[in-house]
Amino acid sequence: MVTTHIPLEFESYYHVYNRGINRCDLFQESKDYKHFLRLYEKYIEPIADTFAWVLMPNHFHLLIRIKSEKEIGVYKNLNSEGAKDSVRFQTEPDGNLSESEGPDRVGIKKPNPTKHFSHLFNAYAKYINKKYQRTGSLFEHPFRRKQIDDETYLMTLVLYIHNNPIHHGFTDMALDYPWSSYLSCLSDKPTRLLKNEVVGWFDEITNFKFMHQQHIDFMKLEEWLEI
Numbered sequence: 001m002v003t004t005h006i007p008l009e010f011e012s013y014y015h016v017y018n019r020g021i022n023r024c025d026l027f028q029e030s031k032d033y034k035h036f037l038r039l040y041e042k043y044i045e046p047i048a049d050t051f052a053w054v055l056m057p058n059h060f061h062l063l064i065r066i067k068s069e070k071e072i073g074v075y076k077n078l079n080s081e082g083a084k085d086s087v088r089f090q091t092e093p094d095g096n097l098s099e100s101e102g103p104d105r106v107g108i109k110k111p112n113p114t115k116h117f118s119h120l121f122n123a124y125a126k127y128i129n130k131k132y133q134r135t136g137s138l139f140e141h142p143f144r145r146k147q148i149d150d151e152t153y154l155m156t157l158v159l160y161i162h163n164n165p166i167h168h169g170f171t172d173m174a175l176d177y178p179w180s181s182y183l184s185c186l187s188d189k190p191t192r193l194l195k196n197e198v199v200g201w202f203d204e205i206t207n208f209k210f211m212h213q214q215h216i217d218f219m220k221l222e223e224w225l226e227i
Contacts, residue, residue, distance in 0.1 A: 005142060006145075007112070007113070007114045008066050008113040008114045008117075008145065009066060009147070010066050010067065010068050010069050010072075010113070011065070011066065011067070011068050012065065012066055012147055012148075012149075013051075013063070013064070013065045013147065013148040013149065013154065014062075014063075014064055014065075014066065014145050014146060014147055014148060015061065015062070015063055015145065015146040015148060015157055015225075015227075016061075016062040016063075016064060016117070016143060016144070016145045017059065017060060017061045017062065017143070017144050017145075017227070018059065018060060018121075018139050018140055018141075018143040018144060019058055019059035019060075019139070019140055020058045020059065020138060020139065020140070021136075021137045021138060021139060021140050021141075023058050024058060024138070025057050025058050026055075026057065026058055026059070026060070026124075026128070026138065026139070027055060027056075027057055027179075028057075028132070032128070032131075033055050033179050035124070035127055036055060036124055037055075039120050039123050039124055039127075040120060041192075042120075043116045043117070043119050043120040043123070044064070044116060044117065044120060045192060046072065046111075046116075047066060047067055047072050047111055047113045047116050048064040048065060048066050048067060048113065048116075049064060049065045049067060049194050050062065050063070050064050050181070050192065050193055050194065051063040051064065051065070051154070051158070051181075051193070051194050051197065051198050052157070052158045052161045052162065052180075052181045052193075052198060053161065053180060053181045053193075054161045054162065054164045054165065054177075054179065054180035054181070055179040055180070056164060056165065056168060056170070056179075061160075061161045061164060062161075063148075063154070063157055063158065063161060066113045069110070069111070072111045073111070074109060074110060074111065117143060121138070121139045121141070121143065124138070125137065125138035125139065146226065146227075151201060153225070154201060155201045155202065155211075156221070156224070156225065157225060158198060158201070159211060159212060159216065159221075160216070160218075160221055160222075160225060160227075161180065161181070162174045162180055162181070162182040162185075162212055163212065163216055163218075164180070165177035165179075165180065166216075167216070167218045174212055181193050181195075181198075182212070185198055185199060185208065186205070186209070
C-alpha cells in the first residue's frame with residue numbers, strides 16, 4: 001500500500017517517489033540534476049542506503065532502505081540557532097536511542113528519516129525558486145512511499161526505475177540515460193550505491209543486463225507495483 005503520512009520506519013525498504021506540483025519540471029538542465037544529488041547526499045545518505053534511483057524531468061523514483069537507529073546514530077546542532085541543516089552525525093552512539101525525539105539538554109536529537117526527506121525537498125525547492133525566479137511549492141506533498149518486504153518486488157522495481165526513461169520516451173536504452181543508477185551498477189568506479197546487493201538480486205551481472213534489455217509492459221507493471 002502506498003502511504004503519504006506514515007513515518008518511515010527504521011530497517012525497512014521503501015519505494016519513494018514524487019513529482020513536480022501540477023506536473024511542473026523539477027529539473028531543467030544538468031546543473032539541477034547534479035544539485036539535487038548533492039542535496040540527496042547531504043540529507044538522505046546519512047539515514048538511508050540507496051539501491052536504485054532515477055531522476056526524470058518532472059518526477060523521480062528511489063529504492064532505499066532506512067538504516068537502523070544504531071547505524072544512523074544521533075545528531076547534534078552545530079550552531080546556537082539550531083539550523084536544521086547544520087548537524088553532525090555521531091555513529092555508534094552511546095545511550096538509549098528510544099528516548100524522545102526532542103533535543104535533550106545538550107542538543108542531542110534522534111534521527112527522523114521522514115523529516116530528512118522534507119529537508120531535501122525544501123532545500124531543493126529554494127534552489128529552483130531562486131534560480132528560475134518562481135514562488136510556491138515545487139513538489140507534490142506529502143511525498144509518496146511504499147514499504148517493501150518482498151524480493152521479487154525489489155527486483156521488479158529496479159527494472160521499472162532503470163527503464164523509466166524508456167517508458168517516457170527519453171531514450172531507447174537504459175544505458176544511454178545519465179540520471180539513473182543503472183550506469184553505476186555496471187561501473188567499476190567506487191559508489192555509495194549498494195550495487196553489489198542489487199546485482200545479487202539478479203544472481204550475477206550478465207542476468208542483470210539481460211533482464212534490463214527485455215520488453216516491459218509498463219501499464220501492467222505499474223498496476224502490479226501499485227504505483
